[in-house]
Amino acid sequence: MCKDFDGFEVLRDIDLDLAPGTTTCILGPSGSGKSTFLRCLNWLEEPSAGSVHIDGKPIGRSGNGRATRPMARRELASTRTSIAMVFQHFALWPHLTVLGNVTEAPVHVLGRPKREAEEEGRAILARVGLTEKADVYPHTLSGGQKQRVAISRALAMRPKVILFDEPTSALDPEMVGEVLSVIRELAREGLTMVIVTHEMSFAREIADTIVFMDGGRIREIAAPTDFFTNPQSDRARRFIFRP
Numbered sequence: 001m002c003k004d005f006d007g008f009e010v011l012r013d014i015d016l017d018l019a020p021g022t023t024t025c026i027l028g029p030s031g032s033g034k035s036t037f038l039r040c041l042n043w044l045e046e047p048s049a050g051s052v053h054i055d056g057k058p059i060g061r062s063g064n065g066r067a068t069r070p071m072a073r074r075e076l077a078s079t080r081t082s083i084a085m086v087f088q089h090f091a092l093w094p095h096l097t098v099l100g101n102v103t104e105a106p107v108h109v110l111g112r113p114k115r116e117a118e119e120e121g122r123a124i125l126a127r128v129g130l131t132e133k134a135d136v137y138p139h140t141l142s143g144g145q146k147q148r149v150a151i152s153r154a155l156a157m158r159p160k161v162i163l164f165d166e167p168t169s170a171l172d173p174e175m176v177g178e179v180l181s182v183i184r185e186l187a188r189e190g191l192t193m194v195i196v197t198h199e200m201s202f203a204r205e206i207a208d209t210i211v212f213m214d215g216g217r218i219r220e221i222a223a224p225t226d227f228f229t230n231p232q233s234d235r236a237r238r239f240i241f242r243p
Contacts, residue, residue, distance in 0.1 A: 001050030003033075003040055010036050011216045014050070018161070021190040025203035025224075028213035029239060034196045037213070038163050041194070042083040043076060054082050054160055081109060084154035085163040088170050090146040092138040098125065098149050099134040102156045110157070117156070124152045128182050144175030151182055162186070164195040200240070204228050212236050 003011040011033045018024055026034045039045040041052055043060040051068075052059040059079050061068040071079065092101050102121040106112045125134055128148040138146055147167055154162050164183065168176045180202050186193065187206050197203055203210060203224065210227040212220040214235050220227060231237045 001037075001040060001047045001052070003036055003045060004048050009216060011040065011047070014218060016211065016218065016221070018192065018194065019208075020160075020192050022208040023187045023191075023193045023195065023206055024209045024211060025207035026194065026196045026211045026213060027198075027200070027203060027239070028219075032213040033216040034213050035165050038085070038165050038194065038196055041161075041163060042080055042085055044085075046070075054079075057082075059083070077109065081157055082160040083163060084157050084159035084161070085165065086147070086150050086154050086167050088166045090138070090143075090150045090170070092146055092149060092153075094138055097135050097137055098130065098141070101138065101149055102152045105153070106156050121152070121156055124155050125149075127155075127185075128152055129178075142175060143171045144178045147171065147175075147179045148182055151179075151186075155186075161192045161194065164193065164197070166196050166198065168197070168199060200228075212239070214239075 001011060001014040002009070014037060026037070028034050036045060040047045043052065046060060051061065057079065060071055060076060062071050062075065063069055093104065096104060099118060099121050102124060103114070103117040106117040106120070107114050122131070122134055125131055128151060130145060130148055130152070133141065133145060138149065141149065167183070168179050171179065180199065183193070183195070184206055207224045210222050210224050211218055212227065219233050220231060220236050227236070228240060231240055
């Protein structure tokens, strides 16, 4: 996969396979292309070259070999339901209650009955410790609570993959732990997750695979123990052991 903006190359020669049921943490300095890569995975940004497949099915383009075409909007929306994304700044709908945020897409995108979606939504909110917040509006919540609602909204789509774009970067330090504990539990349940994060100790604890990016390229792919104890590149060593 490659991606450029007006001739400026942001991603180059990205090639990555993600095993189902694993957690992949993407690390790297600011500006290394991590978030752009994540956005290309669900076609919020269209790659300049390359392809994305989930369970062998393409995202964004249809066809075989070089004879591909951009997916129509409805087809893209349908394929994109297999990938959920949790953003840095929550992206909740302020005019909907917490439960409304969680059930909006299952009802209006997936066509689930409202009562069924609400029952499942309340069960998901209970999983993340927000049972009592189902009927309030997002402006009444703390940052940590908003991010847990965002995670609940992602789970309600029953996705095959959840993408997290620095899910704790917009939180006060005391709220980081409550969000990370939810993600830890999802990892234990075997959800397939790709997490862009600057939380190094968290990545070491939770990841099955570490992907280190710099300058728009993947520089290393390794198990957490190997990466954090014996990084193979000078750039990774400087990143990990920086003062």
